[in-house]
Amino acid sequence: MRAVKIRNGEFELGEAPDPAADGDQVVVRIRAAGLNAADLQQARGTYPAPPGWPEDIPGLEIAGVVEKSATAVWSAGDRVMAVVGGGAHAERIAVPTSLLLPIPDSVDDVHAAGFPEAFSTAWDGLVDQADVRPGDRVLITGAAGGVGTAMLQVAALAGADVVASVRRPETHAAVQALVPDATVVTPEQEEEHGPYDIVVELVGGKDCLRRVRWLKPYGRILVIGVGAGEEASLRLFDLMRARGRVLGSTIRARSTVEKAVLASRVREGLLGALAAGRLTVPVDSVYPLEQARDAYARLGSPGKLGKVVLRTD
Numbered sequence: 001m002r003a004v005k006i007r008n009g010e011f012e013l014g015e016a017p018d019p020a021a022d023g024d025q026v027v028v029r030i031r032a033a034g035l036n037a038a039d040l041q042q043a044r045g046t047y048p049a050p051p052g053w054p055e056d057i058p059g060l061e062i063a064g065v066v067e068k069s070a071t072a073v074w075s076a077g078d079r080v081m082a083v084v085g086g087g088a089h090a091e092r093i094a095v096p097t098s099l100l101l102p103i104p105d106s107v108d109d110v111h112a113a114g115f116p117e118a119f120s121t122a123w124d125g126l127v128d129q130a131d132v133r134p135g136d137r138v139l140i141t142g143a144a145g146g147v148g149t150a151m152l153q154v155a156a157l158a159g160a161d162v163v164a165s166v167r168r169p170e171t172h173a174a175v176q177a178l179v180p181d182a183t184v185v186t187p188e189q190e191e192e193h194g195p196y197d198i199v200v201e202l203v204g205g206k207d208c209l210r211r212v213r214w215l216k217p218y219g220r221i222l223v224i225g226v227g228a229g230e231e232a233s234l235r236l237f238d239l240m241r242a243r244g245r246v247l248g249s250t251i252r253a254r255s256t257v258e259k260a261v262l263a264s265r266v267r268e269g270l271l272g273a274l275a276a277g278r279l280t281v282p283v284d285s286v287y288p289l290e291q292a293r294d295a296y297a298r299l300g301s302p303g304k305l306g307k308v309v310l311r312t313d
Contacts, residue, residue: 002312003057003090004292006043011293016057019087019094027068028080028095032113032286033088034061035299035308036146037227038252042086043296049086050253059088059310060252062095063103063112071097079103083116083259085252089292091312098260101267104275111281114307115274118150118281120266121224121251126154127269128262129247130198130220134159139190139211141165142202142225144175146307149282151200151224152179157273163193167302174305178280190214198222205229215242223248282306 003016021027039058041047049055063081066074074080080100087093103112126132138155142148143164152175155162162182166175172184183193194214201208204226212221212234219242239246251259273279284304287295289312299308 001091002289003087004059004289006056006058009043009045011043011058011296013290013292016054016090019092021068021070021094024071024097025094026066026071026074026097026100028062028064028082028093028100029067030062030064030088030091030093030312031109032063033059033310033312034114034117034146035295035310036060036117037225037299039089040296040300047252053085054087057087057090059086059090060084061113061115061117062088062093063109063115064312067092069097073097074100079109079112081112081116083120083251083263089289089310089312091289096256096260098256099263101263101271104271106275106277107281110283110286110309110311113309114146114281114283116266117251118146118307119154119270119274119279120262121147121249122150122154123266123269124251124262125200125222125224125247125249126151126198127158128265129249130200130222132158132160132198136160136197137163137195137216138198138200139163139165139194139196139214140200140202141187141190141208143184144168144171144305145202145225147224148202149175149178149280149306151202152182153279154270155198156182157270157278160198163190163196165190171303171305174282178282195219200224203228204232206232208232209234209246212238212242212244212246215244217243219244221246284308286311
């Protein structure tokens with residue numbers, strides 16, 4: 001099968017063995033796959049694939065059809081999507097059945113490919129960890145990206161009052177359209193719209209934790225993205241005064257059991273809204289597999305809105 005390979009920090013289209021299902025796995029014929037910042041980190045050698053997943057084929061989320069199944073849960077031809085530990089940027093993949101989610105009939109493959117990682121991250125961070133509640137004031141930094149647009153919508157779905165921070169004003173209207181009741185600001189305007197119950201940090205950088213000063217009592221900072229830098233300083237007295245908490249999370253390195261629990265939570269909490277059109281997967285651009293390098297270049301460029309997706313069929 002064709003697959004994107006990481007060689008010396010670069011992405012190249014090559015060949016890989018067809019996967020074989022083992023135990024409770026099924027083989028999925030991938031039709032589309034989302035791109036994520038983790039793919040770029042993997043190429044740089046800073047975010048390796050967890051054990052059991054391809055070390056040299058990037059990609060964390062898939063949409064496709066079950067090709068081979070030895071279980072009663074899924075049948076050949078079923079449309080499915082999933083967060084995986086790696087190997088999504090290829091024509092086929094073997095996936096544990098417990099990680100698969102059904103694709104609603106109303107959702108096409110490209111938009112399904114942008115759903116699993118972004119919306120699982122949003123649900124896990126906002127609902128399971130930060131305990132978002134109706135009426136909470138939530139600041140989301142980097143809100144125009146794939147995870148940012150998902151965070152925005154999940155927070156609104158939970159009944160929160162959302163402030164979306166987006167650096168480029170030309171994308172503000174498109175972000176606003178996702179959640180019309182949200183307040184869309186530039187980073188320089190964040191403080192004046194506080195204080196906040198939850199700050200979702202999707203950008204990182206040495207100054208990102210200054211936002212602890214803008215927390216309400218018992219507020220939370222949820223760190224999900226660190227593209228602008230992995231080290232930050234924190235004035236501890238500000239955290240103490242807010243009686244605040246700093247939370248952090250990734251999904252990729254979790255065990256299959258943990259990922260299966262999250263998949264079940266997402267299925268119960270979000271799939272109905274996705275099927276009904278109450279959640280949107282904004283897609284910035286779509287590239288065929290043979291143009292993977294261009295897709296990764298777009299992923300790393302400014303001014304995107306939503307997901308970059310590879311088509312594999």
